Amino acid sequence: MNDDTPIRFTLAGEGFEPSLLAEELTDHRAGARVMFDGRVRNHNEGSEVAGLEYQAYPAMAVKVGQRILEEEAARHGLLRVRGVHRTGALEIGESAVWVGVVSxxxxAAFDGARAIMERLKYELPVWKKETYKDGRIDWVGPDNKSSETGLEKPGDPPEWDASIRWMYLSDGHDFRGRHGLGRQDHGIRAVDSVECVAGMGLRGDRYFGMKEDYKGQITFFDIKMVEAIRGKFGQPDLSAGIFRRNVIVEGVDLSQWVGRRFRFQGVEFEGSEECKPCYWMDEAIAPGAEEFLKPDFGGGLRARILSDGVLKVDPAEK
Structure with a gap:
């Protein structure tokens, strides 16, 4: 790759100059430029930090970083993206990671830069060695777990400030494996509450216990997309269950949670990937529905369930 490549991720074994990186973002089509410069601070979790060291398997880290940049550039309509992550020993105040985007x-620039940083933090295969002034040393992986204990570092995942409008379960698949054969008729039923089982899924749903570490143990869908589809295709009474997603939510930007852990109604989840619409949406709703759902994370969010608990439809929505 060269500096003219519009989307580029690299590792840096020594200090880099952010102003030079910013020059690679020049694009006369752009009206916005957002840059993030993550630096080594002198404290962490109440302890004084002496320094940091990052280690990575370069070929894998560059491949993953490049993929993240390309995916978020496409999702947010970014014109140019540049990302750099340090390796080796860093002192207090040095730049550890730098991301710049233009749109x-x-x-789009703000949202894209934030999404990239969140995914780099949780997905990039780079390990951090934290050295404290009291002599303690801890290695932390991209999943925020200590390599010594295997436990997540202190700090609860953020809580979703959102509400549940509807929830749906289905006993079987209407579309999976039915290419060219038409849909089946398992239907989908609305429920007021559902049991979440860590690592398994939603009890009573078609994906429950499907396979180990399945990415789609639960799916979240934005009420805004339900309303948009109703308006676009002139179907004001269209059921939100037609999308065959589990939980219809309001008040959260689903696109920001891939690779991130979060808590919702006391249950802990980890966003795994965008739930992409397929051509069956054209059959279930109307021709053109699939394409309409593709941009802006319209298909929803797939997630893993990390703790047991129960989700309930908000009383005001019943």
């Missing part, structure tokens, strides 16, 4: 408008 036609500011909203």
């Amino acid at each position: 036609a408008h500011r909203a």
Whole structure:
């Protein structure tokens, strides 16, 4: 790759100059430029930090980093993206990771830069050695777990400030494996509450216990997309269950949670990937529905369930 490549991720074994990286973002189509410069601070979790060291398997780290940049550039309509992550020993105040994006408008630039940083933090195969002034040393992986204990570092995952409008379960698949054969008729039923089982899924749903570490143990879908589809295709009474997603939520940007852990109604989850629509949406809703759902994370969020608990439809929505 060269500096003219619009989307580029690299590792740096020594200090880099952010101003030089910013020059690679020049694009006369752009109306917004957002840059993030993550630096080594002198404290962490109440302890004084003496320094950090990052280690990576370069070929894998560059491949994963490049993929993250390309996926988020496509999702947010970014014109140019540059990302760099340090390896080796760093002192207090040094730049550890730098991300710069440009887009036609500011909203896409802010959202894209944040999404990239969150995914680099949780997905990039780079390990951090934290050295404290009291002599303690801890290695932390991209999943925020200590390599010594295997336990997540202190700090609860953020809580979703959202509400559940509807929830749905289905006993069987209407579409899976039915290419060219039409849909089946397992249907989908609305429920007021559902049991979440860590590592398994939603009890009573078609994906429950499907396979180990399945990415789609639960799916979240934004009420805004339900309303948009109803308006676009002139179907004001269209059921939200037609999308065959589990939990219809309001008040959260699903696109920000891939690779991140979060807590919702006391249950802990980890966003795994975008739930992409398929051509069956054209049959279930109307021709053109699949394409309409593709941009802006319209298909929803797939997630793993990390703790047991129960989700309930908000009383005001019943």
